[in-house]
Amino acid sequence: MARRFGEYIVYRLVLALFVILGVVTIVFFISRVIPSDPAGLWVGAHPTKEAIEKATEELHLNEPLIKQYFYYLSSLLHGDLGVSIRTHNPVAHDLKSAFTATFELILAAELVAMVVGVILGVYSAVKKDSWLDNLSRVFAISGVSLPTFWFGMILQLVFFKYLGVLPLAGRVDSVVILENPLEIITGFYLLDSLITGNIAIFIDALKHLILPAITLAMYPIGLITRQVRSMMIEVLQENYIRTAWAYGIPPKRVYFKYALKNAIAPALITVGLSFAYTLIGAFLVELIFNWPGLGRYAAYSILSMDYPAILGVTIIAAVTYVFINLFVDLIQVYLDPRIEL
Incomplete structure (x- = not known):
């Protein structure tokens, strides 16, 4: 079994390489055929003819398109994602800080989705066809159906404009971080602030995280609630x-220990798949809440036709999506022995 498991992982990794190569190839050629002036953007405002010619040569824009493609693949094999035309920083450097911001947001959203979805799903099944069940089903369907951008703006109106209890946007307040400088260790503000004992930053970062995390969590909450309810x-x-009822075991123990244990496996698969979805869904949420993650970075890169940055974001998203799907498949095989590799 262990040998077959290893062979399956190798097989999936080989397939993943072809998927990533295909994605890179498609995005590379699409980003190049769209009319733009990367050399002019590279040089900056008021460029001279000599500066544009030099930039064109540095960026290999004077080479045939197929040659540019192989230049990029060669750099990619050496771990070089290129240099951003917009920021002039290595794309890998920009993506590192953006990815940690996005990943912190996704983890928070998935945690909210798992807790709320499981609790709603269990009580909805226990109180089947009651007003609580109907209300939770309406909530689950709304979470799956409502546009993310609309829900995010409604939360901003309610909790920032009318109630004034949560911040509108950003990852941390600029005044707070000026007064309490944060030492970056992992790139996750909540974790770094706890490690360094910077409580002021922790509280402020947590406040900024609540609204975007809830907005991003709505879709997986709907999925998990419906999945847990049906299985329960x-x-x-x-x-x-x-038999458990006959032995007089307390209801909460029956529901959450015995029943949920066997109903949770499909929900875990749903969480894994929704994790991949929220990676893409986070892009729009980040724009709404001005969150400095991959989504905002990708949006600015697309608007300025910064194709090295666009390709870098695409590669990160593709690799993450492929490996999450592989992880979900392996978890499914582990939880259900009936599934054959």
Whole structure:
């Protein structure tokens, strides 16, 4: 079994390389055929003819398109994602700080989705066809159906404009971070502030994280709630649950220890798949909340036709998506022995 497991992982990794290569190839050629002036952007405002010619040569823009493609692949094999035309920084450097911001947001959203989705799903199944069940189903369907940008702006109106209890946008208040400088260790503000004992930054970063995390969590909450509810209804009909009731075991223990244990596996798969979805969904949420992550970086790069940065974001998203799907498949095989590799 261990040998087959290893062979399966190698097989999937080889397929992943072809998927990533395909994505890179498509995005590379699309970004090049769209009319733009990368040399002019590289030089900056009021460029001279000599400066543009020099930039064109440095960026290999005077070479045939296919040659530019192989230049990029060669750099990519050496771990070089190129230099951003917009910021003049190495793309890998820009992506490092942007990725940690996005990943912190996604982790917070998935945590909220898992807790809320499981609790709603369990109680919805326990109180089947009651007003609580109907309300939770409406909430789940709304979470899946409502546009993310609309829900995010509604939260901003309610909690910032009318109630004034949570910040509108950003990752941390500029005044707070000036008064309490944060030492960056991992790039995750909540974790770094705890490690360094910077409580002021921790509280402020947590406040800034709440609204975008809830906005991003709405879709997976809907999925997890519906998944847990349907599985819990099935499991609660099993004989061992009836036996547990006969022995007089407390209801909470029956629901959350015995029933949920067997109903949670499909929900875990849903969490894994929704994690990949939220990586892309985070792009729009970051624009709404001015969150300095991959989404905002990608949007600015697209607007300025900064194709090295566009390709860098695409590669990160593709690699993350592929490996999350692989991880979900492996978890599914581990949880359900009936599945064959």
